[in-house]
Amino acid sequence: MTTLTPEFVIGLRDLLGPAYVRTDEATRTAYGVDALKRGTPADVVVLPANTAEVAGVVKLCAQYRVPVVPRGAGTGYTGGAVPIRGGVVLSLERLNRLLEIDEANLVAVVEPNVVTGDLQEAVEKVGLFYPPDPASLKQSVIGGNVAENAGGPRAFKYGTTKQYVLGLEAVLPTGEIIETGGKVVKNVVGYDLTHLLVGSEGTLAIITKIILRLVPKPPVQATLRATFSSVEAAVEAVSAIVRNRVVPAALELIDGESLEAVAQNLGVRSLAPEGTVALLLLDVDGVPAAVTEEAARVEAACLAAGATEVLHARDESEREELWRVRRELSLSLKLVAPLKFNHDLVVPKGRIPELFALVRQVREDFRLRIPCFGHAGDGNIHVNIMVDPDDADEIARAHKAEHVLFSGVIALEGAISGEHGIGFSKMPFMPLALSPEEIALMKRVKAAFDPLGILNPGKMFPES
Numbered sequence: 259m260t261t262l263t264p265e266f267v268i269g270l271r272d273l274l275g276p277a278y279v280r281t282d283e284a285t286r287t288a289y290g291v292d293a294l295k296r297g298t299p300a301d302v303v304v305l306p307a308n309t310a311e312v313a314g315v316v317k318l319c320a321q322y323r324v325p326v327v328p329r330g331a332g333t334g335y336t337g338g339a340v341p342i343r344g345g346v347v348l349s350l351e352r353l354n355r356l357l358e359i360d361e362a363n364l365v366a367v368v369e370p371n372v373v374t375g376d377l378q379e380a381v382e383k384v385g386l387f388y389p390p391d392p393a394s395l396k397q398s399v400i401g402g403n404v405a406e407n408a409g410g411p412r413a414f415k416y417g418t419t420k421q422y423v424l425g426l427e428a429v430l431p432t433g434e435i436i437e438t439g440g441k442v443v444k445n446v447v448g449y450d451l452t453h454l455l456v457g458s459e460g461t462l463a464i465i466t467k468i469i470l471r472l473v474p475k476p477p478v479q480a481t482l483r484a485t486f487s488s489v490e491a492a493v494e495a496v497s498a499i500v501r502n503r504v505v506p507a508a509l510e511l512i513d514g515e516s517l518e519a520v521a522q523n524l525g526v527r528s529l530a531p532e533g534t535v536a537l538l539l540l541d542v543d544g545v546p547a548a549v550t551e552e553a554a555r556v557e558a559a560c561l562a563a564g565a566t567e568v569l570h571a572r573d574e575s576e577r578e579e580l581w582r583v584r585r586e587l588s589l590s591l592k593l594v595a596p597l598k599f600n601h602d603l604v605v606p607k608g609r610i611p612e613l614f615a616l617v618r619q620v621r622e623d624f625r626l627r628i629p630c631f632g633h634a635g636d637g638n639i640h641v642n643i644m645v646d647p648d649d650a651d652e653i654a655r656a657h658k659a660e661h662v663l664f665s666g667v668i669a670l671e672g673a674i675s676g677e678h679g680i681g682f683s684k685m686p687f688m689p690l691a692l693s694p695e696e697i698a699l700m701k702r703v704k705a706a707f708d709p710l711g712i713l714n715p716g717k718m719f720p721e722s
């Protein structure tokens with residue numbers, strides 16, 4: 259906790275008006291936690307209305323050396339928006355306007371706290387498409403997505419958030435306002451500051467405006483579900499689909515343990531043929547003739563790889579039904595155990611079977627429940643260690659297992675996070691993933707942006 263002087267708080271109230279400077283305990287606690295659920299109350303929560311007010315708050319924080327932590331919707335899984343050093347939580351919730359949909363240039367301009375799903379709906383109404391689709395899209399906001407470089411099932415075909423960010427307006431930790439990039443798709447003037455800020459987890463600048471690239475909305479979609487008696491067969495199907503020159507719009511892999519949890523949650527005996535160890539959910543999209551052709555090629559690839567069953571959704575309600583198992587996953591896992599250590603590990607997709615073998619070994623060695631599911635197209639698998647919060651021994655085993663998993667993933671040429679970032683929860687593992695030289699360079703970049711170290715301190719890099 260930082261000790262705030264009365265002058266500092268008065269300065270904030272003068273800037274924003276008393277209603278937008280909150281010091282009551284309930285607000286400080288609510289804004290001190292994200293989806294990681296390991297929070298620390300803020301000392302004060304501020305709600306600026308525009309970029310100038312954001313810059314004013316940051317200048318005051320710099321003057322008084324008070325930490326300031328930007329916050330979008332607070333759905334982050336690694337504690338990025340948690341004020342672990344106390345100070346100010348700067349919520350961007352009042353910067354929530356969709357400023358422009360520029361149909362001629364296939365661009366949208368938004369303030370940071372536009373909800374991702376709302377932007378998607380708005381652009382789809384005019385026949386355009388914003389593909390990044392984190393599962394949190396009904397709550398998370400574009401600023402948070404940009405700060406975390408969020409991705410989702412569509413990443414394999416369409417890429418992650420960074421592929422759609424053309425330009426930014428941002429407030430530096432010194433209070434200056436910068437604009438990077440713009441509405442143009444090509445721009446090679448100087449260093450690419452736009453993409454340095456994408457994924458910087460609120461440690462380099464506070465994003466106050468975003469220019470996003472849009473694409474035409476694919477007219478039709480088809481959904482298929484294929485079941486397999488081994489993960490190896492499911493992954494072989496993924497390779498065969500790509501060999502058949504199809505890039506599905508979504509390609510989700512769900513393991514047997516996760517399927518059991520969903521079946522239990524929905525109160526059904528089973529969701530797939532007996533002996534199913536892996537299930538693939540696939541969407542293909544595009545113009546009707548291409549979709550029919552691609553769906554046929556996907557089915558052929560799955561059957562050739564040994565699928566035990568391939569289902570096609572015949573209409574929208576069947577599509578919804580096939581996707582239901584995926585949507586119910588998060589909630590269903592709570593039945594396995596109340597606490598989830600959710601790791602979004604990535605390996606080259608050909609090595610997914612080795613990742614599952616590693617998980618099997620860890621499950622046995624540490625006596626843990628670890629349902630897995632994820633984005634098979636890009637090798638990004640959510641490995642969920644489920645624990646009882648009252649079982650200290652199980653929690654200790656889970657933490658030991660994390661080390662084995664992270665080291666194993668790096669040995670498989672993978673990465674310890676594909677989507678959720680580092681925040682503070684994965685900070686201790688950075689030295690496993692990056693060399694001392696790489697970490698030192700990143701720290702120098704941080705110092706160049708934030709010489710006083712006031713912006714979101716205690717994140718990303720281990721202390722020494």
Ligand SMILES: Cc1cc2nc3c(=O)[nH]c(=O)nc-3n(C[C@H](O)[C@H](O)[C@H](O)COP(=O)(O)OP(=O)(O)OC[C@H]3O[C@@H](n4cnc5c(N)ncnc54)[C@H](O)[C@@H]3O)c2cc1C
Nearest residue numbers: 330331332333334338393399401402403405409460465677
């Ligand atoms: C149920 C659930 C499902 C999820 N599924 C996915 C998924 O499929 N894919 C995925 O990638 N993630 C997923 N997430 C994680 C999370 O939703 C994403 O990381 C999301 O991008 C965070 O957005 P947010 O607005 O909630 O950001 P917050 O949690 O508020 O903040 C996240 C980080 O961004 C920084 N930040 C926020 N706004 C700004 C800004 N304007 N300027 C600078 N820094 C800022 C914060 O300081 C923090 O470090 C999921 C989370 C939940 C709870």
